[in-house]
Amino acid sequence: MMKTIYTSFEEAVKDIKDHSTIMVGGFGLVGIPENLILALVESKVKHLTVISNNCGVDDWGLGLLLENKQIDKMIGSYVGENKEFERQVLAGELEVELTPQGTLAERIRAGGAGIPAFYTPAGVGTPIAEGKEVRNFDGKDYLMVTGLKADFSLVRAAKGDRLGNLVYNKTARNFNPEIAAAGATTIAEVEELVEVGSLDPDNIHTPGIYVQGLIEGKQEKRIERLTLRKEAQ
Template sequence: MKKIYTDFVEAVEGIQDGMTLMVGGFGLCGIPENLIQALAEKGTKDLTIISNNCGVDDWGLGLLLQNKQIKKIIASYVGENKEFERQLLAGEIEVELTPQGTLAEKIRAGGAGIPAFFTPAGVGTPIEEGKEVRMFNGKEYLLEEALTADVSLIRAFKADKMGNLVYRKTARNFNAMMAAAGKVTIAETEEIVEIGDLDPNFIHSPGIYVQALIQGEQEKRIERRTTRG
């Protein structure tokens, strides 16, 4: 049985100033929105955030940006967040932009216990600066180090009480790999079911990666709504 919280603020109580967090989601799809709101309410600061992007101005990780709770972000995309852009240009936040595939592999490698790997992405660009370059089969590759986190905040569709997780469609995105790469993983899920109710053949994240669960309803906001006239 995993620890199951009923209060989101209590669930993030162990997150302290200066910690490194992985936060699942892609844009606003599959973000642990209630855990993020609780962290904003708690006021934890000087955080290093590893995430695909940083939400939008008034939702998701954008809430932590507004509160100046983020010291550094490792991401692949500045996106639609004007406050993120403003803080970056003003030098108020440290940003490590990483090619999206490289970011995904750095997280996956961290979860698999692989300390580093070589990739061709970024060769000959500013991403190469300060990194080892090695030739394989006549092609240059960069050495990239894996990423891990003190805590991973992720979002699932269903969980059982052993912490086994199932994601729904594209909301799976970065969540599964981040679940493996956090020293502590807290999963926000839409439903918690009894042990044995999930088909073992369709579990995406085994419960061994998950330390705590909390069930909650999500708004599931749309980052950019596009309609046909």
């Protein structure tokens, strides 16, 4: 089945309402659906629960939603590049659920696969384990954690066809495939929208069955932290 092809980013996010839970692809600023995030900022939707590896930086990505006070709760694994994030947490303005990065990836994958919970050794004996079930397997303790799902998943791909099949570019792939599978509605921001049959079936990263809508757009692809080599003396 052909997917919905949006003609504006505002139209693509119009069904995301207050109190929605959204997953957003990316790692740092790499592979983020930056235009869909900008459209959410403009929509003024609020009281969001956001599931993503991190919350962008102070002036880009999910950091813009944070600055706009549109996020009530953040579930992620890394928050070190955002001073506004720190301020809101310390001020009691933002609820945070920090999860080990590998566990976060597996929680998202489990949600997309219909697995309600699984056991992991990560977090055993730490505050993360408080109030959670711990079981022993083969003499080792494991912590039970639940899978994650979202009302909407926003992902970014290098290419997508009109059936919703997606291909990511190198490390921009990161969390995007797992997040695409875990949303009740998944919207893909693609750098290039191609015709059906243009993508090699053996190299498709996200099958179209997981995607409900696509939109083509140009990204800025900002560099999160620029490091330059010093000239030899």
